[in-house]
Amino acid sequence: MTIDLRSDTVTKPSKDMLDAMHQAPVGDDVFQEDPSINALESFAAGMFGKEKALFCPSGTMTNQIAIRCHTQPGDEVICDELSHVYQYEGGGIASNSGASVKLLQGDRGRITASMVESSIHNPDDIHKPVSRLVVLENTANRGGGSCYAFNDILEIGNVARQHGLSFHIDGARLFNALVAKGETALQYGEAFDTISICLSKGLGAPVGSLLLGDDGFIKKARRIRKVFGGGMRQVGSLAAAGFYALQHNIDRLSTDHAHAKAIEAILKEKSFVKEVVPVETNIVIAECMPGFNLSAFISSMSNKGVLFFAISPTRFRMVTHLDIHADMINQLDDSLKQYN
Numbered sequence: 001m002t003i004d005l006r007s008d009t010v011t012k013p014s015k016d017m018l019d020a021m022h023q024a025p026v027g028d029d030v031f032q033e034d035p036s037i038n039a040l041e042s043f044a045a046g047m048f049g050k051e052k053a054l055f056c057p058s059g060t061m062t063n064q065i066a067i068r069c070h071t072q073p074g075d076e077v078i079c080d081e082l083s084h085v086y087q088y089e090g091g092g093i094a095s096n097s098g099a100s101v102k103l104l105q106g107d108r109g110r111i112t113a114s115m116v117e118s119s120i121h122n123p124d125d126i127h128k129p130v131s132r133l134v135v136l137e138n139t140a141n142r143g144g145g146s147c148y149a150f151n152d153i154l155e156i157g158n159v160a161r162q163h164g165l166s167f168h169i170d171g172a173r174l175f176n177a178l179v180a181k182g183e184t185a186l187q188y189g190e191a192f193d194t195i196s197i198c199l200s201k202g203l204g205a206p207v208g209s210l211l212l213g214d215d216g217f218i219k220k221a222r223r224i225r226k227v228f229g230g231g232m233r234q235v236g237s238l239a240a241a242g243f244y245a246l247q248h249n250i251d252r253l254s255t256d257h258a259h260a261k262a263i264e265a266i267l268k269e270k271s272f273v274k275e276v277v278p279v280e281t282n283i284v285i286a287e288c289m290p291g292f293n294l295s296a297f298i299s300s301m302s303n304k305g306v307l308f309f310a311i312s313p314t315r316f317r318m319v320t321h322l323d324i325h326a327d328m329i330n331q332l333d334d335s336l337k338q339y340n
Contacts, residue, residue, distance in 0.1 A: 003328045005263075005308040008173075008201040008256070008282060008321035017204070017244045024240035029055070029232050036236030040243045044197070044210045047246070048189030052218035054211045055239055056230050059084075059172045062196040062211040064092045065224045067133065069217060070166040070194070073098030075132035078119055080106040082142035084170055085135050096228070100129040108277065109140025110148050113155035120163050134160045137170040138177045142311070145260070145283030147177045150187060157191050167191075172198040172209075176281040179253045193217070202253050202282060203245035204322045208238055249322065256282040259320040262329050270339055272297070284318040285311065297339070304335045 004010045013021065027033035041053040056062045063085050067077060077093055079086055081103040085093060093099050102119050104111045121128035134156060139145045160167045169192045171177075178185065188195060194213040199205035211221055225231060232238075257280075264279040272292045277285040288294050294310050301308070308318045 001328065001331060002305045002307065003324065003332055005306065005318040005320065005324070005332075008319050011200075011204040011321050011323050013204065013206050013241060014322075016248070017241050020240045020244040021237040024236040026234040026236035029235055030226075034234065034236045034239070036239040036243070040239040040246075041210065043243060044246065045212055047185045048195055048212050049186045050189050050195070050212040051215045052213065054218050054221050054225060055232075055235075055242070056209050056211060056225060057207060057232070058200075059170070059196055059198040059209040060089045060092065061225070061228060061230050062209045063135075063168075063170050064089060064096050065211055065221050065228065065230075066168045066194045066196060066213075067093055067099065067135070068097045068224050069220050070133045070168065071097050071099045072130075072132070074100070074129055076100040076102050076121065076129035077133045077135055078102045078104065078116055078131060078165075079135040080104050080109050080111045080137065080140070082106075082109040082140060083135060083137050084141055084172065085137070087142065099132070102131070107143075108146040109137055109143030110146060110152070111136070111156070112152060113159045116156055117159045117163075120159075120165070131163065131165055133166045133168060135168050135170060137172070139173040139180075139281050139283070141172070141283065144277035144279065144285040144317075145173065145176065145281035146278075147181055147280050150181065150183055150191075153188075153191050166193050168194045168196070170196050172196070173201055173281065175250050176202055176253050176257070179250065180257060180281050199242035199245050202256060202321060203242075203249045205241040205245040206238070208242045210242070252322065253282070256320040256322065256324070259324055259326070259329055260284050260318075263318055263320070263332065266329075266333050266336060270336065272339055282320045284320075286316055286318075288314050288316070290314075301335060306332055306335050 024036040045053040120131040199208045274287045
């Protein structure tokens with residue numbers, strides 16, 4: 001049995017999801033004539049109380065479209081130094097939007113209103129880029145799936161709007177945060193100008209993300225999607241997978257969180273583990289003791305059918321998802337017994 005903990009992007013569509021994909025009616029989405037795409041976009045927008053949504057191949061694309069729409073070349077984007085939009089999107093902020101980035105040193109990927117306020121430039125100072133956009137990530141990937149307190153989000157949003165900045169959330173794992181914190185999609189729809197959500201992580205769809213905003217924003221975003229090469233044709237089957245995920249795979253995320261907590265408890269008992277980043281959702285990050293051969297450890301576990309990877313010379317990450325079951329957690333525990 002292979003236990004793939006590398007990411008929640010490795011999930012396979014269930015039989016019911018595949019059936020929904022097979023039965024989906026299709027049309028040309030560039031002409032906005034794909035009924036399955038239209039249904040998904042309308043449903044997702046309604047969940048968050050937004051006017052419109054736009055289906056894209058990836059979360060990187062939805063984030064990069066949002067940044068391009070919100071900024072002009074020479075503007076500045078404010079985000080945490082660990083943010084996915086900065087760390088893992090190929091330098092897209094510079095390449096796609098010609099924007100500068102103000103990196104803040106937050107707590108496990110989370111920044112505060114006071115940090116944002118102190119980083120906003122005087123718009124009359126011609127020596128500085130114009131502060132234009134604040135981007136949050138919830139949950140924070142590099143923060144070990146950490147979640148924002150919603151009041152902190154509201155305070156950051158207030159600062160952004162007081163200074164005329166737009167407010168975007170990279171919600172690749174936002175549904176994990178909603179389930180963990182007992183919050184609602186509508187709360188986030190009110191708090192943010194624009195929202196990106198992934199369907200292909202914890203929700204288990206094979207591909208796709210959605211960008212949410214008001215009608216004018218999405219009209220502009222649709223044009224930028226075309227510029228980025230993201231216009232797709234008869235892809236209703238992919239939309240059907242996402243629709244199924246939104247209808248059936250949100251509440252079950254609590255199971256992934258429970259499995260991650262179980263892994264956290266197992267790792268805390270190991271002498272080679274210095275500490276485990278507090279687990280809030282489905283991501284487990286562990287720091288190894290000095291001198292521990294992390295590369296050899298990962299290779300040995302791979303030979304036992306347990307897959308995960310290092311995120312630094314001393315840290316490794318494990319991510320739970322809908323294809324991880326309780327018996328796999330027991331097998332992981334057994335595989336780790338040689339490491340006391």
